[in-house]
Amino acid sequence: MSIQSLAIAAARTPGYYQSSASSPSLEQNLARAPLRRVEAKEFLFAEGDTSSYVYRIETGAITLYRILRDGRRQVMGFAYPGDIVGLGIDDAHTMHAQAVKPTQVRCLSAASLRQSAVTDPALGLKLYEAMARELAAARDLMLTIGQRSAMERLASFLLALSQRNERNGQDASTVELPMTRTDIGDFLGLTIETVSRTFTRLKLMQLIELPHSNHVKLRDIGQLEELAEGG
Amino acid sequence: MSIQSLAIAAARTPGYYQSSASSPSLEQNLARAPLRRVEAKEFLFAEGDTSSYVYRIETGAITLYRILRDGRRQVMGFAYPGDIVGLGIDDAHTMHAQAVKPTQVRCLSAASLRQSAVTDPALGLKLYEAMARELAAARDLMLTIGQRSAMERLASFLLALSQRNERNGQDASTVELPMTRTDIGDFLGLTIETVSRTFTRLKLMQLIELPHSNHVKLRDIGQLEELAEGG
DNA sequence: CGGAACATTGACCCATGTCAAGTGTCGTGG
DNA sequence: CCACGACACTTGACATGGGTCAATGTTCCG
Numbered sequence: 001m002s003i004q005s006l007a008i009a010a011a012r013t014p015g016y017y018q019s020s021a022s023s024p025s026l027e028q029n030l031a032r033a034p035l036r037r038v039e040a041k042e043f044l045f046a047e048g049d050t051s052s053y054v055y056r057i058e059t060g061a062i063t064l065y066r067i068l069r070d071g072r073r074q075v076m077g078f079a080y081p082g083d084i085v086g087l088g089i090d091d092a093h094t095m096h097a098q099a100v101k102p103t104q105v106r107c108l109s110a111a112s113l114r115q116s117a118v119t120d121p122a123l124g125l126k127l128y129e130a131m132a133r134e135l136a137a138a139r140d141l142m143l144t145i146g147q148r149s150a151m152e153r154l155a156s157f158l159l160a161l162s163q164r165n166e167r168n169g170q171d172a173s174t175v176e177l178p179m180t181r182t183d184i185g186d187f188l189g190l191t192i193e194t195v196s197r198t199f200t201r202l203k204l205m206q207l208i209e210l211p212h213s214n215h216v217k218l219r220d221i222g223q224l225e226e227l228a229e230g231g
Numbered sequence: 232m233s234i235q236s237l238a239i240a241a242a243r244t245p246g247y248y249q250s251s252a253s254s255p256s257l258e259q260n261l262a263r264a265p266l267r268r269v270e271a272k273e274f275l276f277a278e279g280d281t282s283s284y285v286y287r288i289e290t291g292a293i294t295l296y297r298i299l300r301d302g303r304r305q306v307m308g309f310a311y312p313g314d315i316v317g318l319g320i321d322d323a324h325t326m327h328a329q330a331v332k333p334t335q336v337r338c339l340s341a342a343s344l345r346q347s348a349v350t351d352p353a354l355g356l357k358l359y360e361a362m363a364r365e366l367a368a369a370r371d372l373m374l375t376i377g378q379r380s381a382m383e384r385l386a387s388f389l390l391a392l393s394q395r396n397e398r399n400g401q402d403a404s405t406v407e408l409p410m411t412r413t414d415i416g417d418f419l420g421l422t423i424e425t426v427s428r429t430f431t432r433l434k435l436m437q438l439i440e441l442p443h444s445n446h447v448k449l450r451d452i453g454q455l456e457e458l459a460e461g462g
Numbered sequence: 463c464g465g466a467a468c469a470t471t472g473a474c475c476c477a478t479g480t481c482a483a484g485t486g487t488c489g490t491g492g
Numbered sequence: 493c494c495a496c497g498a499c500a501c502t503t504g505a506c507a508t509g510g511g512t513c514a515a516t517g518t519t520c521c522g
Contacts, residue, residue: 004521020266028431033310048344053323054255056325057277057473066370066374067380068374068460068461069460069461069462070377070461070462072378072379072461073378074377074378076370076372076373076395079399085450087363088363088366088367088369089359089360089364090367092507093369095370095371101355105355116351119354120354121349121352121355123351123355124348124353124354124355124358124359125355125358126349127355127359128320128355128358128359128362131359131362131366132318132319132361132362133320133321134366135362135365135366136320136321137364138369138370138373139307139325139369141371141373142297142305142307142369142372142376143305145373145376145377145420146305146376146417146419146420146473147299147303147304147420148299148303149360149477149478150397150477150478162321169293180500180501181500181501181502182500188377189376189377189378189476190478190479191479191480192500192501192502193479193480193481193501193502194477195480195501196501196502196503197478197503199502200499200502200503211498213486213487213501214486215504216411229299229300230299230300230301230303231301247468283487380509380510381510383511411467411468411469412468412469412470413468421510421511422510422511422512423468423469424469424470424471424510424511424512424513425509425510425511426469426473427469427470428471428510429468430469430470431471443519444468444469444518444519446471
């Protein structure tokens with residue numbers, strides 16, 4: 001499909017838009033955009049906030065989630081440096097965006113983005129592609145939480161992080177987890193206890209090493225992939 | 232956000248793009264587009280097929296899904312008349328699209344869509360909005376299958392169909408289910424037995440009537456909403 | 463009328479949730 | 493440098509919602 005052929009480096013990673021080689025006006029806007037610092041556990045924005053800005057992560061990490069009235073929480077994704085958060089068609093944000101560690105973002109005003117969209121015909125397509133990548137990631141996660149077992153879910157999760165490393169030219173078999181077990185559980189639709197036990201089982205199966213609770217070494221990526229796909 | 236203000240009738244319904252008042256060139260293309268008939272259970276396209284076309288549903292209904300190697304299936308959404316399916320940034324379709332009953336679609340060639348996108352600066356934004364609505368629907372479903380109980384899931388599902396009726400000026404408390412229990416189960420991450428039992432429980436709780444397995448009457452929408460939100 | 467496909471119901475089981483101790487690990491203050 | 497408290501993680505024992513397997517109903521269409 002022609003529009004698809006315009007896509008650049010379609011990246012499937014949970015819950016974020018990668019800002020790749022963007023239209024000039026978007027890059028220009030981003031370069032000018034003011035930097036904002038968000039401390040660990042601080043909110044970048046909350047569900048319901050007027051969405052006056054779109055943000056690009058420069059350093060750190062952000063959790064994106066929605067909550068039910070009784071407190072149950074679904075983490076929709078994690079945003080890392082390079083990712084853009086806050087895009088959407090609603091006047092208000094539909095998710096909470098909370099830093100998991102000290103984070104810096106560039107703030108793009110919606111008004112300025114509109115300006116660019118009117119003058120730069122390529123920008124609309126860029127936004128389309130960003131949304132399409134987000135959507136692909138959301139559907140990957142739907143498949144995971146709708147159909148996979150706890151072990152398959154955790155394997156999928158680790159592999160997604162590994163693939164992100166690979167795309168960034170880093171070691172695919174060394175995975176850092178900036179988020180807590182609670183975040184991982186709420187992302188995968190599991191409790192922290194199940195996440196913890198499942199890490200232990202993967203360790204006993206020799207598929208991973210866990211020298212530190214936030215530092216995972218993948219010992220057999222092929223077998224993890226088998227596991228994730230229900231082979 | 233300015234771009235958001237361009238949105239028309241943002242509709243949150245699982246797994247589809249509503250083609251509302253679209254850019255002229257898109258409407259023109261659709262009017263000219265050839266009609267194709269797809270029989271019940273026939274595929275409109277399969278995962279991996281080259282995505283040369285985008286389709287707008289004219290009559291009938293389509294199931295969109297992905298499958299794991301061992302046959303587990305996640306239904307990502309159902310597409311109804313007015314919905315557009317097949318959009319994406321990949322060269323190949325990432326999902327199966329299978330008719331649940333005899334269906335007619337208009338076929339838009341990707342080449343023609345590209346042509347329009349280049350000449351019509353508004354089209355890019357339309358595609359962006361379509362994707363953003365899809366994404367919102369996908370996230371609603373993520374919250375549902377990641378966090379809700381079987382009864383909450385089924386309540387959410389029925390309410391989503393009810394809201395779709397309302398938007399189309401139809402009776403909000405009468406819901407038709409063109410799809411099978413298997414489709415519903417694979418959509419909500421449940422087995423057909425659980426779906427069936429849960430329908431029975433909702434019936435016993437006087438929240439619905441089930442005069443026919445494909446015909447649901449919502450007796451207390453408010454309480455169903457309470458239930459879905461974990462109240 | 464007969465048979466195929468779909469839906470419902472029942473009995474039982476198991477993966478994961480819940481509740482409750484522990485066990486690191488880290489940062490702070492003495 | 494050590495002691496302490498806070499917090500995150502792990503582990504164990506037990507409960508349970510939903511899955512599995514099997515039988516029975518129901519609808520629809522040839």
